Amino acid sequence: MDAGTQRRNRSLTRSLLVMVAGSFAFGFALVPLYEVICEAAGIRVNDTPSQARASEAAAGREVTLEFVSLLPAGSDFELVPGTKQMVLQPGRLNEAKFRVRNLASRPVVAQAVPSVAPITTAKYLQKTECFCFTPQSFGAAEEREFVVRFIVSPDLPAQVDRMTLAYSMYTLPGQKLAAR
Secondary structure, X not given: OOHHHHHHHHHHHHHHHHHHHHHHHHHHHHHHHXXXXXXXXXXXXXXXXXXXXXXXXXXXXXXXXXXXXXOOOOOOEEEXXXXXXXXXXXXOEEEEEEEEEEOOOOOEEEEEEEEEEOXXXXXXXXEEEOOOOOOEEEOOOOEEEEEEEEEEOOOOOOOOOEEEEEEEEEEOOOOOOOOO
């Protein structure tokens, strides 16, 4: 091999090693980056019980909270909010019900995934109890009612008078998708 070929080979080897190291570092950065993106998008924000307490700090103010379900086509679940919307006072403890039915013909384990819109308001919806905190087991064709208890923070910006709380339901990885 001549000197020029050896130089090009060394340069290529260095470039490949830098690329491998960069890919490895990017893999480690994905976990915190994923958390930041989910928080910014209002997905899985507050996926553990909040320690928020009810207060009268926003007495007289009203906010409309809409409830929706977002299920992908062919989902193994039916998810229906007990009420389409409620008018509430920030700072007070509220409760909403959701009915979930397993459409599969065999048992499955699933997880509810919440999202809040507008995304900038997600941090102001503090869930104290939610079926989204833990995986749920369903028998074949089983139907259950779940409760979510929450407080809309009195710190919610004054210009916000309407929010949406949406839930999706997914079969957990590792679970076989059941035939209907």
